[in-house]
Amino acid sequence: MSELTLTVMRLGFLAVLWLFVIVAVQVIRSDLFGTRVTQRGARRADDRSRPPQQRQQQVQQPPRPQPQNNRQRRGAPTKLVVAEGSLAGTTVALQGQTITLGRAHDSTIVLDDDYASSRHARIYPDTDGQWIVEDLGSTNGTYLDRNRLTTPTPVPLGAPIRIGKTVIELRK
Amino acid sequence: MSASNTTTITSIGAPNRRNTELAMLVFAVAIPVFAFANAGLAKHGTVPAGLAEYGLGMGLLAGIAHLIVRKFAPYSDPLMLPIATLLNGLGLVLIWRLDQEPVLGKAMAPGQLEWSTMGIVLFVVVLIFLKDHRILQRYTYISMVLALCLLIAPVFFPPVYGARIWITLPGLGSLQPGEFAKIIIAIFFAGYLMVKRDALALASRRFMGLYLPRGRDLGPILVIWALSLLILVFETDLGTSLLFFGLFVIMLYVATERTSWIVFGLLLSAAGAVAVGSTEAHVKVRVQDWLHPLALQNGGVTETAQSRYAFGSGGLFGSGLGEGYSRLIGGIASKSDYILATVGEELGLAGVMAILLLYGLLIERGLRTALAARDPFGKLLAVGLSGGLALQVFVVAGGVTGLIPLTGMTMPFLAQGGSSVIANWALVAILLRISDTARRPAPSPAPSPDAEATQVVRSQ
Numbered sequence: 001m002s003e004l005t006l007t008v009m010r011l012g013f014l015a016v017l018w019l020f021v022i023v024a025v026q027v028i029r030s031d032l033f034g035t036r037v038t039q040r041g042a043r044r045a046d047d048r049s050r051p052p053q054q055r056q057q058q059v060q061q062p063p064r065p066q067p068q069n070n071r072q073r074r075g076a077p078t079k080l081v082v083a084e085g086s087l088a089g090t091t092v093a094l095q096g097q098t099i100t101l102g103r104a105h106d107s108t109i110v111l112d113d114d115y116a117s118s119r120h121a122r123i124y125p126d127t128d129g130q131w132i133v134e135d136l137g138s139t140n141g142t143y144l145d146r147n148r149l150t151t152p153t154p155v156p157l158g159a160p161i162r163i164g165k166t167v168i169e170l171r172k
Numbered sequence: 173m174s175a176s177n178t179t180t181i182t183s184i185g186a187p188n189r190r191n192t193e194l195a196m197l198v199f200a201v202a203i204p205v206f207a208f209a210n211a212g213l214a215k216h217g218t219v220p221a222g223l224a225e226y227g228l229g230m231g232l233l234a235g236i237a238h239l240i241v242r243k244f245a246p247y248s249d250p251l252m253l254p255i256a257t258l259l260n261g262l263g264l265v266l267i268w269r270l271d272q273e274p275v276l277g278k279a280m281a282p283g284q285l286e287w288s289t290m291g292i293v294l295f296v297v298v299l300i301f302l303k304d305h306r307i308l309q310r311y312t313y314i315s316m317v318l319a320l321c322l323l324i325a326p327v328f329f330p331p332v333y334g335a336r337i338w339i340t341l342p343g344l345g346s347l348q349p350g351e352f353a354k355i356i357i358a359i360f361f362a363g364y365l366m367v368k369r370d371a372l373a374l375a376s377r378r379f380m381g382l383y384l385p386r387g388r389d390l391g392p393i394l395v396i397w398a399l400s401l402l403i404l405v406f407e408t409d410l411g412t413s414l415l416f417f418g419l420f421v422i423m424l425y426v427a428t429e430r431t432s433w434i435v436f437g438l439l440l441s442a443a444g445a446v447a448v449g450s451t452e453a454h455v456k457v458r459v460q461d462w463l464h465p466l467a468l469q470n471g472g473v474t475e476t477a478q479s480r481y482a483f484g485s486g487g488l489f490g491s492g493l494g495e496g497y498s499r500l501i502g503g504i505a506s507k508s509d510y511i512l513a514t515v516g517e518e519l520g521l522a523g524v525m526a527i528l529l530l531y532g533l534l535i536e537r538g539l540r541t542a543l544a545a546r547d548p549f550g551k552l553l554a555v556g557l558s559g560g561l562a563l564q565v566f567v568v569a570g571g572v573t574g575l576i577p578l579t580g581m582t583m584p585f586l587a588q589g590g591s592s593v594i595a596n597w598a599l600v601a602i603l604l605r606i607s608d609t610a611r612r613p614a615p616s617p618a619p620s621p622d623a624e625a626t627q628v629v630r631s632q
Contacts, residue, residue, distance in 0.1 A: 009210045010492035014519060016203055017526040020258060023199065024251055024533050027192055028540075031250065 085166030115164030204261030291597030312363030358556030490520030
């Protein structure tokens, strides 16, 4: 066997071995899994930075489809999304109706949650279209962000409303 | 309103990666075949006679393993099986290559091929019959007893090359129970620590930045330490003792998140190693070889020095497969303990690094499985199994390269040794089972009877 062939094979073998390692690393790269946070963080930051007056001015605007990363045009919430809990992913369109939450079967969103009362809370638009959340005297309380509600409170876009293990948000 | 711009946290399910695994597996079979042809050409000038059979056999075994994974663990990690196959195949080639040196004793590659086949059979059996790794949790204390029996058994058999790590079954040959005990004791530690970790983590006082556990919680670590010292004294085997104590410390650290356990573990193992290393004859010889590799023994330098010569003469790219002088290492274990020296000589630094990276990737996939696993037992078990693999690679590679005193352990998959290859295939099978459970997409929730109530109610 010629020396040249053997040298080529020797280096070729090392190259192939390293190629395997590199391909394996590429497989790991394409194999990342876990959870993906989609836009939500960015959108919340936007909402916090926005002064409340501006929000109220915009409340009257009709909902319309908007580009997702547009910081300029913002509308009123158009849907209510269950972000956590057994009903996670459920959305309810906001069309001016009152939404009731609780374990009672006639609630708009029936909460299957040990910590929820039968008529736990309601979310309704006030006269100028601002969405308000009100606790209906529940046992374990309704939380907006981290504060337990005592009075009807306006709900900012994207603020988490917590009932037991369920988290609800208003979104565009 | 369409749900298209819904912004939510969605879990990205790990996709089923079986086709990737198949592609990698083809690659992993092709590389050893190439290496085999290379070694044969270099050694005899012709392609070795058994090349086609070898390639087909490896391909067949890997294919069967792949089909079983596809059927019984469809969401498991795509890299573990190819990496294990590649290491096993390269090991077979290296052993075949060393078989071509008549001074190194009888041919061992055919035997190793049989052991590898049995390893794959055990891999298949574990995947088929172990439907869920949590079943192992039931056998926590049984595994403890079993592991102790396996660890103690070799004491009653005569020492082989100075270490009592073998048991000999008349008519069946001999096996190293320590390799199997490694898996079984990981099961025990995982089950035990899952229950006890809160007590070990929380009931502690803070002292100089370290959490000092209560005296009674120190009990288990001291018992394991004493046990590993007993192994060291009665079986005169540094590797096994290091493996078990290290495994326990790793799992304790992972279970409790307390760095103090690592500090205690290092202190205790250092104290134990020094005490036994300066008194016990066989261990003392190993330590002397390590400290003074160039001391003359029987007219030549020690094996440790020979293996370092091998690494040195390999240089950056090595001499090429089949063109080294591994026969000069002599000794008794050039196909098992010193096989990394052959890699170092014939594939050079580049080859050794690639091999070590392959082990690193295998261990990383194990730890990734532990991260992804949802149950604490699975997490601890995956950490324990991959930690055991990591320690074993460290002990062997460290011993051969002169970092720590050499000890009789085998490089997983690469080195000659039946027990080792069988046990490691079982280990990979358990890791694949855990990773299949961890990566399986969550089942879609059953439609609830109240689902109809969750809809838009228009009041107008």
